[in-house]
Amino acid sequence: MASIQDRYRDVRAKTLSICDPLTHEDMLAQTMADVSPARWHIAHTTWFFDTFVLNGTTRPDGWDYLFNSYYNGAGPQFPRDRRGTQTRPTVAEILAWRTQVDDAVLHALDDPGLHQIVEVGTHHEQQHQELMLTDIKHVLFSNPLGPKYHVSDWAPTTPTPVLWKAFESGVQEVGHAGKSFAFDNESPRHRVFLEPFEIASRPVNNSEFLGFVKDGGYERADLWFAEAWTTVSAQKWRHPKYWREGETGWQEWTLSGWRPLDLGAPASHISLWEADAYAHWAKARLPTEFEWEVAFGETAPIAASLHLHPQQRRDWEASDVWEWTSSAYGPYPGFKPWSGVLGEYNGKFMLNQYVLRGGSCATSPDHMRPTYRNFFPAHARWQFSGFRLVKGA
Numbered sequence: 256m257a258s259i260q261d262r263y264r265d266v267r268a269k270t271l272s273i274c275d276p277l278t279h280e281d282m283l284a285q286t287m288a289d290v291s292p293a294r295w296h297i298a299h300t301t302w303f304f305d306t307f308v309l310n311g312t313t314r315p316d317g318w319d320y321l322f323n324s325y326y327n328g329a330g331p332q333f334p335r336d337r338r339g340t341q342t343r344p345t346v347a348e349i350l351a352w353r354t355q356v357d358d359a360v361l362h363a364l365d366d367p368g369l370h371q372i373v374e375v376g377t378h379h380e381q382q383h384q385e386l387m388l389t390d391i392k393h394v395l396f397s398n399p400l401g402p403k404y405h406v407s408d409w410a411p412t413t414p415t416p417v418l419w420k421a422f423e424s425g426v427q428e429v430g431h432a433g434k435s436f437a438f439d440n441e442s443p444r445h446r447v448f449l450e451p452f453e454i455a456s457r458p459v460n461n462s463e464f465l466g467f468v469k470d471g472g473y474e475r476a477d478l479w480f481a482e483a484w485t486t487v488s489a490q491k492w493r494h495p496k497y498w499r500e501g502e503t504g505w506q507e508w509t510l511s512g513w514r515p516l517d518l519g520a521p522a523s524h525i526s527l528w529e530a531d532a533y534a535h536w537a538k539a540r541l542p543t544e545f546e547w548e549v550a551f552g553e554t555a556p557i558a559a560s561l562h563l564h565p566q567q568r569r570d571w572e573a574s575d576v577w578e579w580t581s582s583a584y585g586p587y588p589g590f591k592p593w594s595g596v597l598g599e600y601n602g603k604f605m606l607n608q609y610v611l612r613g614g615s616c617a618t619s620p621d622h623m624r625p626t627y628r629n630f631f632p633a634h635a636r637w638q639f640s641g642f643r644l645v646k647g648a
Contacts, residue, residue, distance in 0.1 A: 285339020
């Protein structure tokens, strides 16, 4: 088992490796409010360790305000939607600070009392590594020149048929119960009653979602929530976020540029609204988060992807996309947030969000567990998000 020092080094190095293909100019861009510049991610994850491990002893004046994300107990924050308007401190200055913090944290780890908070910090940074990839995808997509993040081998896949697995009604235990790391929102373990249901062996793929598009799914108000239909109409949504129809057929934007739509791969960058509309069209529904957890607790373990774009996986494996559920994001019975300022990590976001399960092609393998609860608002679609269907009660 790796030491906490080795884990810290590995996670911090991974963040910098994600930035290797980027120019300094790439690292400054913010192309919409949900996107943060790569420069900010590097600084914020360093701020986390400086604040919660080193008590703010290394950062220059004003950097606390710039790189605090949402921790009100740690002080005010610079507006999220304006992070890309700042060019100072420079990338070089931030990287130098990062090195200083790393040296200080590794020295501080001689104190076993700091190991738990450093472990939290490394898992926090792995979440930001995924965000960095999804954010830079939007940054490069927004450039008319279509620059690539990397070059990857690619071959189209043939759509596979859907299988269905039935689960009987009954009481089930859900939530994290092990001794390994988990976020506070995964606990406590508790019982739920589930009605009978059948769940699909794989997520809805591009071929199937293209059928929804061609059948006018984005033009039928009866399939959509009222709020969703308002957005679809106003913003003229007609297909998933990174799709386009060209002279040679449908294409999708990837971190390796534009390429033909892979019909066998899971549909991705789908909002909850789009997933629910498709489910209505297909005369099915989305699973609850507990149906999803029970199904994957009894089938194949969740495996990490080696790709940076969703690929077709084996039946009964979690896919390369986060999977929307119909469950509102809220606390489990008896939920207790972490103590202190870190109590703001999850609990205060348990409103107006929906739960996604599984993981994506950009998710750290450490976070691939059946109890992990990701969450986003219903309209979000810049993440690697898809869905699978359920039939039954």
